Amino acid sequence: MEDRQIVMLFWARSEEAIAETQKKYGRYCQYIAYRILKNDADAEEVVSDTYLRLWNSIPPHRPDPLKPYVGTVCRRLALNEYERQNAQKRGGELPAVLEELSDCVADGDSASDMGESVALADALNRFLKALPSETRNIFVRRYWYTASVAEISESFHMKESTVAMLLLRTRRKLKKHLEKEGFTL
Amino acid sequence: MTGKDLYIAMQGIDPQFILDAAPDATGARPRASKSIFLRRAVIAVCACLLLGILLILPWRMRGGNVPALPAEDTENTPPSQTFSDETEWTTQQPPSPPLYGADSPEKLTGPSLVFIVGNSASTDMGTSSAPPQFEFNCLCYLVRAKAVEVLPDTYQVLSALRATSDVKPTNYRLVRMKTLESIRAKDMPEEFFYLMRESLVSDLTVYDSLIISMSQIWTENFILRNVDEQVMEALPLTVFGDPEDQPELGNMIAFTEGIFDESLWQNPGWRFGYQFADRYIEEPSKYYVAYRGCTESYTVGRIEEDLQAWRELEESRGETWSSDGPRVRDLDVKTQAAKEVLAYVRPFENGVFAQWMYGSTVYFRRYINGCETEEMITVNLNTEEVTYSEVRYEKEDLKGIGDVAAQIADMAEAYTAETPMPPHTDPEGKDLRCLNLFGWYAKVNGKIYGVIKTTWTYLEEYDRSGYPWYNIHYDDRYLLYDPEENAWSDVSRDDLKALLGLRNVYNGEYGVGEQLPME
Numbered sequence: 001m002e003d004r005q006i007v008m009l010f011w012a013r014s015e016e017a018i019a020e021t022q023k024k025y026g027r028y029c030q031y032i033a034y035r036i037l038k039n040d041a042d043a044e045e046v047v048s049d050t051y052l053r054l055w056n057s058i059p060p061h062r063p064d065p066l067k068p069y070v071g072t073v074c075r076r077l078a079l080n081e082y083e084r085q086n087a088q089k090r091g092g093e094l095p096a097v098l099e100e101l102s103d104c105v106a107d108g109d110s111a112s113d114m115g116e117s118v119a120l121a122d123a124l125n126r127f128l129k130a131l132p133s134e135t136r137n138i139f140v141r142r143y144w145y146t147a148s149v150a151e152i153s154e155s156f157h158m159k160e161s162t163v164a165m166l167l168l169r170t171r172r173k174l175k176k177h178l179e180k181e182g183f184t185l
Numbered sequence: 186m187t188g189k190d191l192y193i194a195m196q197g198i199d200p201q202f203i204l205d206a207a208p209d210a211t212g213a214r215p216r217a218s219k220s221i222f223l224r225r226a227v228i229a230v231c232a233c234l235l236l237g238i239l240l241i242l243p244w245r246m247r248g249g250n251v252p253a254l255p256a257e258d259t260e261n262t263p264p265s266q267t268f269s270d271e272t273e274w275t276t277q278q279p280p281s282p283p284l285y286g287a288d289s290p291e292k293l294t295g296p297s298l299v300f301i302v303g304n305s306a307s308t309d310m311g312t313s314s315a316p317p318q319f320e321f322n323c324l325c326y327l328v329r330a331k332a333v334e335v336l337p338d339t340y341q342v343l344s345a346l347r348a349t350s351d352v353k354p355t356n357y358r359l360v361r362m363k364t365l366e367s368i369r370a371k372d373m374p375e376e377f378f379y380l381m382r383e384s385l386v387s388d389l390t391v392y393d394s395l396i397i398s399m400s401q402i403w404t405e406n407f408i409l410r411n412v413d414e415q416v417m418e419a420l421p422l423t424v425f426g427d428p429e430d431q432p433e434l435g436n437m438i439a440f441t442e443g444i445f446d447e448s449l450w451q452n453p454g455w456r457f458g459y460q461f462a463d464r465y466i467e468e469p470s471k472y473y474v475a476y477r478g479c480t481e482s483y484t485v486g487r488i489e490e491d492l493q494a495w496r497e498l499e500e501s502r503g504e505t506w507s508s509d510g511p512r513v514r515d516l517d518v519k520t521q522a523a524k525e526v527l528a529y530v531r532p533f534e535n536g537v538f539a540q541w542m543y544g545s546t547v548y549f550r551r552y553i554n555g556c557e558t559e560e561m562i563t564v565n566l567n568t569e570e571v572t573y574s575e576v577r578y579e580k581e582d583l584k585g586i587g588d589v590a591a592q593i594a595d596m597a598e599a600y601t602a603e604t605p606m607p608p609h610t611d612p613e614g615k616d617l618r619c620l621n622l623f624g625w626y627a628k629v630n631g632k633i634y635g636v637i638k639t640t641w642t643y644l645e646e647y648d649r650s651g652y653p654w655y656n657i658h659y660d661d662r663y664l665l666y667d668p669e670e671n672a673w674s675d676v677s678r679d680d681l682k683a684l685l686g687l688r689n690v691y692n693g694e695y696g697v698g699e700q701l702p703m704e
Binding site: 004008065068071101120125128133137138147155 | 187188189190195196197198199200201202203205206208428494
């Protein structure tokens with residue numbers, strides 16, 4: 001079913017919307033949640049919660065395209081679940097991802113307001129747009145989908161060391177880009 | 186700035202980048218190779234999971250242990266399970282004799298019926314960063330109209346003053362509209378009111394025409410509270426409004442001299458605001474029903490395409506599709522019973538009855554001096570079946586009745602001088618978002634009690650993986666007017682429940698808080 005039709009079903013408050021979303025994006029959500037939680041049962045729980053969150057947010061939202069919206073909701077829920085489970089003990093892929101991204105910035109205070117967060121997202125978009133498409137996809141797969149380097153190397157038919165090096169260089173470029181954009185790092 | 190900030194900021198990247206980098210479906214599971222048996226087992230498990238979701242989710246959504254689905258009545262209310270309304274219903278009970286003469290519209294005695302401190306309206310935790318969408322919700326009434334007048338006064342909806350409303354009553358303005366064309370709406374009146382939040386209203390009369398997708402809010406002769414004049418006011422036209430009570434750009438499109446006029450949208454309060462629209466109205470392909478400089482006829486044509494898509498969808502689901510669109514509801518009833526009800530609730534002839542609609546049923550609730558009672562009457566406009574609540578108010582009842590509104594006014598003055606402490610909540614580290622006074626009447630064994638509830642709503646923010654998360658803490662205290670004592674006194678919620686039942690009484694656990702979603 002087309003995304004637009006699924007969204008219409010949500011707006012019409014038809015429970016078919018859930019089933020169609022599950023059919024089309026269930027595995028996509030499972031992928032996202034699993035990469036963060038590293039546990040099938042927890043990931044399935046998050047995916048179920050994703051459908052409920054979609055039901056409660058469409059309407060009023062009318063996402064187009066639907067897929068990244070679904071993915072974003074799932075990612076947020078998975079992060080919340082991760083945080084709940086790992087308040088004391090860190091594990092999985094996320095700590096490594098956060099550590100790597102810390103390379104791009106100096107330790108400092110957290111972004112203070114929504115305006116800065118929005119500006120940061122805009123700067124990231126400009127940076128990503130300027131990257132070669134393959135590099136961008138690898139970067140997003142690592143830092144949005146929280147995929148492991150090994151998995152990326154398999155997907156993109158590269159050696160793990162190549163992926164790691166590409167990510168390192170991209171992070172360095174990002175650091176320069178953010179400095180140029182005026183962010184206090 | 187931290188690495189976590191960057192990671193969170195990644196949430197805001199262009200959705201296209203997310204799509205481009207998405208793993209394909211075959212990469213969605215762990216990569217360990219599986220035997221054919223295992224593959225089949227996985228398929229079977231997936232099928233069971235799908236079946237389970239299909240079977241269980243609808244049940245869970247209807248009342249299982251999940252958040253309730255949004256009700257059609259979208260007033261600001263906390264979770265409904267924490268409050269009860271014990272209204273008992275009977276059918277076909279004849280109306281009581283009138284309480285008031287026809288020439289005695291109600292006045293409000295207190296300087297302000299509602300007292301609230303704190304920026305309670307901002308419990309919306311932020312604006313959506315989603316790009317605007319401009320499809321019409323075609324299940325709504327779809328018309329071309331001309332705004333004739335924006336009424337100067339501010340109004341509040343009576344039922345929004347209920348105890349379950351822990352946020353400020355929304356101030357509204359009314360725009361008198363003239364129907365130019367029904368694109369998809371049956372029996373559209375020549376004139377109607379469009380209800381808009383005061384914070385969003387602008388001078389709509391400057392536009393030659395507006396294309397509006399809207400819902401019917403009330404039938405004619407509804408009553409609103411006129412905030413400026415401090416009186417109840419009956420207004421004669423049918424009222425429509427935005428389906429979500431917060432217009433988004435696509436639900437109202439303005440035209441001047443037949444050309445799309447984007448100035449209407451340059452209001453930052455509108456959902457999916459102009460900061461997003463500006464990026465999307467440059468070219469037709471990015472925009473669904475209008476683009477910069479397009480003609481009104483182009484927009485109407487795109488809407489008709491949208492309607493066609495809806496029609497195909499509905500028919501593919503075996504639903505019938507009416508090209509005429511939804512019928513506008515009115516109070517033109519045929520049966521004697523329904524006529525008696527409408528005569529009984531006619532504005533000011535027998536007191537004040539607030540009106541609201543839910544599906545094909547119109548509900549009328551009695552208000553005394555701006556405070557609600559449990560007396561309710563309904564009329565189903567399809568079947569014309571009527572129902573009356575068991576509790577009815579008679580003229581004799583009003584002798585010696587406590588003045589809830591005046592008491593609220595006194596308490597508001599005291600609260601202004603000094604913020605009262607909540608009885609069950611430690612306010613340390615919490616932000617008082619709303620201190621609210623609310624009063625109502627209840628009739629038990631022929632006696633009319635008055636109740637005033639003070640509610641505190643605190644917001645506690647904490648960091649969770651860099652996301653702001655919130656706990657909302659609710660607390661309250663009750664004051665009871667006993668007609669035999671002719672005095673007000675504090676009452677515990679348990680005693681109140683024993684005396685008057687559960688109506689408007691909080692049933693949740695104090696001091697625990699309830700988690701709010703992160704946005």
